Amino acid sequence: MTTATAIPGYVVGTWDIDAAHSDVSFSVRHMMVSKVRGRFTGVTGELVTAERLQDSSVTATVDATSITTGQEQRDGHIRSADFFDVEKYPEWTFRSTGLVAKGGDDYVLAGDLTIKGVTRPVEFALDVNGFGPDAYGGTRAGFTATTTIKRSEFGVDIEMPMDGGGVVVGDKVSVELEIEAVLRAS
Template identity: 40%
Template sequence: MKNTLFTLAVFTCLAVSAQSTWKSDGAHSKVGFAITHLMISEVEGHFGEFDITATASDAFENAEFMVDIKTTSIDTDNERRDNHLRSADFFEVETYPSITFKTTGYEKTGDKTFTITGDLTMHGVTKPVTLEGKVNGIITDQRSNKLKAGLKLTGTVNRLEFGVGGDTPTLGDDVELTINLEMAQQ
């Protein structure tokens, strides 16, 4: 009897802590940012092409993210500005076609909140960053019968630390990140 209970406990622990792969749904996800312009207003934009994969439990805990964002896909609703952002003055997309992020740490901070730390590589520079996360909800998709999770990640990066754009009074140094994700369990 003791062996049966022990075996059952082990399998229960393994099932609870099992990790699976989750992929972002590009049609229902957005990698957005905002930066101060002329110290009086905020300009928003987003990256239209990205691949975000996570490994997490069914409750989307202990998440590890792998992110690849295509710098050529930057969009601020202004073609002239977008072309300038793609140039050597900012993202230098020919030389640095991707922004990447890989999780190095996860900490649960509340019932549906967490922080992740990781290595962000942008413009050839890798620095540690911390993002705040919130699980908006988890459902079973009626079509696939697999789990889907809604998440929001936020944080701030200093663009000068990554060599993006020069030191100028027309732009703020800090870039606010807002990433809304719909992740599908694979």
């Protein structure tokens, strides 16, 4: 097991996600020929880095209403009951259940993801990007995490078949996180 001290600059503490410097994005197959990319501009959360790396934890909330794909009509449709039903389910949550070092710089962050009231276990491939001072006298940490989910398993199960076969929106969704967090002052 990799110890926390094996990560250069590792700092034990409680961190707040800096939404202005973090990115929660996704891509999904569209019309069987390309991918649509989007992001959520509203994310909050807390990371706790522990003395024993495997005791570290993450809780995060995504504002589902903050979705943007660069096309307002599509964003409105995705917010509707056909997809995310943001009037009924305005927030999604993630709560970690474990962190495992896979060797070298490779980690797996396991947890429970809730979308549209459906909670399923997910695993993120996690990269620890680093720890260090910021320009304001504080300390920052950065992380990259990726996973793939099936939207249908979270109740986003709209079927939009195409005349020639296939579907308008694929079921497999790639999720990419770039998280920057700020250490709370003692």
